[in-house]
Amino acid sequence: MKIQFLGTAAAEGFPGSFCNCEYCQNVRNLGEKYYRTRCQSIIDGKILIDMPADTYFHFLKYGIRGDQIKTVIFTHTHADHFYPNELDMRGAGYGKNMEVQKLNLLIPKDATERINGLYKHTKDIMNVVVAEPYKTVKFGDYEITPLKARHGYGVIHANIYLIKKGDKAFLYGHDTGYFYDEVFDYLKDNNVYLSGLTLDCCYASLPISDEGGHMGYPNVERVLNRLEELGVIDGNTKRVINHFSHNVNPVQEVIEKESKHLNCIVAYDGMTLEI
Ligand SMILES: [Zn+2]
Ligand SMILES: [Zn+2]
Ligand SMILES: [Zn+2]
Numbered sequence: 234m235k236i237q238f239l240g241t242a243a244a245e246g247f248p249g250s251f252c253n254c255e256y257c258q259n260v261r262n263l264g265e266k267y268y269r270t271r272c273q274s275i276i277d278g279k280i281l282i283d284m285p286a287d288t289y290f291h292f293l294k295y296g297i298r299g300d301q302i303k304t305v306i307f308t309h310t311h312a313d314h315f316y317p318n319e320l321d322m323r324g325a326g327y328g329k330n331m332e333v334q335k336l337n338l339l340i341p342k343d344a345t346e347r348i349n350g351l352y353k354h355t356k357d358i359m360n361v362v363v364a365e366p367y368k369t370v371k372f373g374d375y376e377i378t379p380l381k382a383r384h385g386y387g388v389i390h391a392n393i394y395l396i397k398k399g400d401k402a403f404l405y406g407h408d409t410g411y412f413y414d415e416v417f418d419y420l421k422d423n424n425v426y427l428s429g430l431t432l433d434c435c436y437a438s439l440p441i442s443d444e445g446g447h448m449g450y451p452n453v454e455r456v457l458n459r460l461e462e463l464g465v466i467d468g469n470t471k472r473v474i475n476h477f478s479h480n481v482n483p484v485q486e487v488i489e490k491e492s493k494h495l496n497c498i499v500a501y502d503g504m505t506l507e508i
Pocket of ligand 2: 479
């Protein structure tokens with residue numbers, strides 16, 4: 234399984250779209266290499282996870298052919314993950330000669346209304362499945378299981394996702410606070426072994442409670458320790474931290490230095506991970 238991290242920032246981006254704080258000023262001077270766009274990933278060039286407004290730019294920058302994407306998974310409806318109107322550019326005069334006609338969509342319950350509001354021609358070529366936590370959905374070779382995210386900020390149905398293909402399993406853990414007990418229980422009871430995972434680290438060194446909707450280094454460390462105790466991950470599991478806020482000065486080298494004790498790979502825009 235090949236995971237590419239297309240965007241690795243929190244909602245505002247880094248630099249923030251309207252921000253002039255010292256960190257954002259600094260990163261503007263450092264230049265494009267250090268920029269972080271809104272959170273999005275793609276698996277094997279076929280499964281797109283979330284669609285922020287930056288999706289079109291990501292397709293151009295990383296040479297992604299939208300017409301080859303078979304499945305789009307939405308974690309939740311915050312704008313930095315959910316700009317479904319881009320899907321209206323498929324079919325009927327907008328998207329021609331597409332390799333994949335029927336697109337699978339896995340959406341949280343709150344997304345239903347916005348998806349129903351898309352053009353009819355868009356919906357006609359989509360297979361929409363509403364995600365039920367802990368109920369596995371099969372799309373081709375991939376088994377995808379929504380797990381409940383502890384997120385909030387006005388969103389009721391937010392999911393993180395367990396994605397399996399053959400003997401490989403990957404956990405996509407954005408946006409969430411410290412995992413619910415039922416998530417740990419699910420992973421343990423189903424004997425899940427993760428070859429890789431990516432965890433929310435929006436707050437990095439800033440304090441954030443378990444209910445805060447995101448995580449920082451201490452929360453991430455506790456999630457990793459508990460998963461290790463349960464045998465869900467081990468020394469061979471590739472661990473990534475991602476989804477950084479401008480408030481933490483997420484310059485790559487800064488986060489790498491601060492998070493050394495976690496033994497995690499610090500995601501950056503365009504990074505690929507093979508598991
Ligand atoms: Zn987010
Ligand atoms: Zn800023
Ligand atoms: Zn969010």
